[in-house]
Amino acid sequence: MLRQMVTTMAEALMGAEADNLCGADYGRRSSERVNSRNGYRAREWDTRAGTIDLAIPKLRSGSYFPEWLLDRRRRAEQALVSVVATAYLLGVSTRRVDKLVEQMGITGISKSQVSQMSKVLDAQVEAFRSRPLAAGPYAFVWIDALTQKVREGGRVVNVHVLVATGVNADGHREILGIEVTSAEDGAGWVAFLRGLVARGLSGVQLVVSDAHTGLVEAIGATLPGAAWQRCRTHYLRNLLSKVPKSAQPWVATMVRTIFDQPDPDQVRAQHARVVDHLQAKHPQAAEHLDTAREDLLAFTGFPRQIWRQIWSNNPQERLNKEIRRRTDVVGIFPDRAAVVRLVGAVLMEQTDEWAEMRRYMGLEFLAKSRIRVIDGDTPNDKIDQQAFTA
Numbered sequence: 002m003l004r005q006m007v008t009t010m011a012e013a014l015m016g017a018e019a020d021n022l023c024g025a026d027y028g029r030r031s032s033e034r035v036n037s038r039n040g041y042r043a044r045e046w047d048t049r050a051g052t053i054d055l056a057i058p059k060l061r062s063g064s065y066f067p068e069w070l071l072d073r074r075r076r077a078e079q080a081l082v083s084v085v086a087t088a089y090l091l092g093v094s095t096r097r098v099d100k101l102v103e104q105m106g107i108t109g110i111s112k113s114q115v116s117q118m119s120k121v122l123d124a125q126v127e128a129f130r131s132r133p134l135a136a137g138p139y140a141f142v143w144i145d146a147l148t149q150k151v152r153e154g155g156r157v158v159n160v161h162v163l164v165a166t167g168v169n170a171d172g173h174r175e176i177l178g179i180e181v182t183s184a185e186d187g188a189g190w191v192a193f194l195r196g197l198v199a200r201g202l203s204g205v206q207l208v209v210s211d212a213h214t215g216l217v218e219a220i221g222a223t224l225p226g227a228a229w230q231r232c233r234t235h236y237l238r239n240l241l242s243k244v245p246k247s248a249q250p251w252v253a254t255m256v257r258t259i260f261d262q263p264d265p266d267q268v269r270a271q272h273a274r275v276v277d278h279l280q281a282k283h284p285q286a287a288e289h290l291d292t293a294r295e296d297l298l299a300f301t302g303f304p305r306q307i308w309r310q311i312w313s314n315n316p317q318e319r320l321n322k323e324i325r326r327r328t329d330v331v332g333i334f335p336d337r338a339a340v341v342r343l344v345g346a347v348l349m350e351q352t353d354e355w356a357e358m359r360r361y362m363g364l365e366f367l368a369k370s371r372i373r374v375i376d377g378d379t380p381n382d383k384i385d386q387q388a389f390t391a
Contacts, residue, residue, distance in 0.1 A: 004051050011046075012056055015067050019058035022065060037061050046071065123338070126345035129352075130179055134197065138204020139167035139177065140367055141307075143317035144194075144220075145210060145232075146185050147324060149340050150333045157333055161185040162324075162344055163193045166317050167202070172360035172367060176320075176348040177202060181337050187215025194223035207303065209317070211235035212296065231296035233260065234318055243286040252279065252286060260308070265301035272298065307366055320351060 016027065019038060025031035027038055041056040058065055143166045151160050161184065165177040178197050182189035190213075194202075205227040208220050212231055220229055237256060241249045255275045262268040272294060279287035300308055327347050334340045355361070 004048075004053055007048060008053050008055065011053070011067075011070060015055075015058055015065075015070070018067065019060065019065050022060065036063070044071070122342050122346050126342055126349060129176075129349045130341075130345060131200070134177060134201035136169035136171065136173075136175060137201060138170055139175075139202055140204060140206040141209070141362075142167045142177065142202075142205050142207070142224075142227075143209045143232075144216070145317045145321060146213070147321060147328075149328060149344075151337055151340060152333060152335055153337075158183075160337060160340065161189070162340060163189065164317070164320070164324075164344075164348065165193070165197060166320060167205075168362050168367070170204075170367070172362045172364055173358070174352075174355040174361045176352045179341065179345055179348055181340050185213060185215075187219055190216050190219035191222060194219055198223055207299070212293075228299045228302060229296070230299040231293060232317075233297070236293060236297060240286055240289055243289055244283045248283065252283070255279070256290070259297070260300075263305065265298075268298060268301050269294075304366060307362070320348075323347065323351065 020026050023034055023036040023038065025034040037060070039059045039061045042059055044055045044057050046053045046055050055071075057067065145164055147162045147164070148159050149162055150157050152158075161182050163178075163180045163182060163185075165179075167175055167177045169175050178193065178200070180189075180193045180196070182193070202224075205224045207228045207230055208224060209230045209232055210216055210220070212235075217229055220227065237253060240256065241252060244252050255278060259268060259272045259275055262271050272290075276287050276291045279290060324344055324347055327343060328334075328340075331339075331343065334343075
């Protein structure tokens with residue numbers, strides 16, 4: 002009944018508009034007539050009420066198309082487009098989208114139609130990616146890359162999705178940028194970070210990332226004055242590969258105790274003790290941990306309250322899991338634009354959720370983090386002890 006009501010109303014409105022263009026009502030003789038009707042042409046229209054067979058009036062001279070009702074070369078109404086795009090964003094496969102629209106009374110939808118409808122997200126994602134970073138300074142920044150499979154030149158290749166997350170001046174987390182590159186090398190990282198700086202990234206105190214080749218140099222070249230902290234999660238994976246599987250839980254527990262100490266002196270003392278313990282049974286792991294000391298302990302140049310936030314609730318690792326949950330449904334993307342569309346929409350949605358949540362870091366902690374160096378070029382040279390005891 003609802004489909005019939007929508008059909009009757011839409012056809013009545015189209016008929017009235019066609020009569021207005023002709024200058025007289027259908028079947029009525031008039032000296033004011035400038036055109037005449039010439040039957041109808043069928044057009045399927047996908048709506049929330051199901052697929053409707055519309056009869057669009059035809060004119061003898063020229064053509065008539067109801068721009069206010071339909072989009073050219075598009076069957077679906079805008080509300081249905083939003084439903085399909087949202088399903089795509091949520092990681093629903095095209096097969097499940099097909100079943101979803103069938104339950105709505107629509108005759109079915111192909112993979113190409115799902116992709117075409119999902120392109121309505123492109124403008125929103127592009128605006129999100131290129132927006133000015135005006136909520137700074139961004140004291141803390143996390144950077145990471147994820148690998149996705151894309152079809153290019155008739156074969157499947159790996160591309161790298163570069164993502165940056167920061168804490169703005171209001172204490173909320175925010176996605177700073179996203180970029181897709183062919184290789185995770187120094188040139189790609191430099192271009193990505195320079196793009197962030199050009200959009201307004203400033204005031205960076207600490208950057209947390211893995212020790213990928215070229216990334217550390219890119220951070221030093223584009224964000225002068227910012228300390229670099231090696232990501233604990235990534236480093237622990239690298240370290241555990243140096244010990245037998247049976248010893249990995251014990252080694253992981255020992256390393257975590259380094260980050261649970263109350264002040265910088267005890268952090269460094271515990272690091273030395275863990276290296277000594279590992280030296281007896283796993284000398285290769287002990288050497289690996291000792292070499293990475295300064296990279297792992299850069300966080301000690303900040304107030305202890307900041308430590309807890311950096312390690313207990315790492316936004317980048319949680320974000321990566323959410324991205325992979327959505328992208329695993331797709332598997333292989335048809336092109337890079339599809340990667341940007343889906344991952345960008347996920348990040349845009351995540352930023353909106355973070356903006357409505359409580360602050361990730363308190364304003365007083367962010368203020369203290371700016372007072373961390375008295376002398377020296379790095380936080381580890383001389384720490385403002387007042388910031389720690391306050």
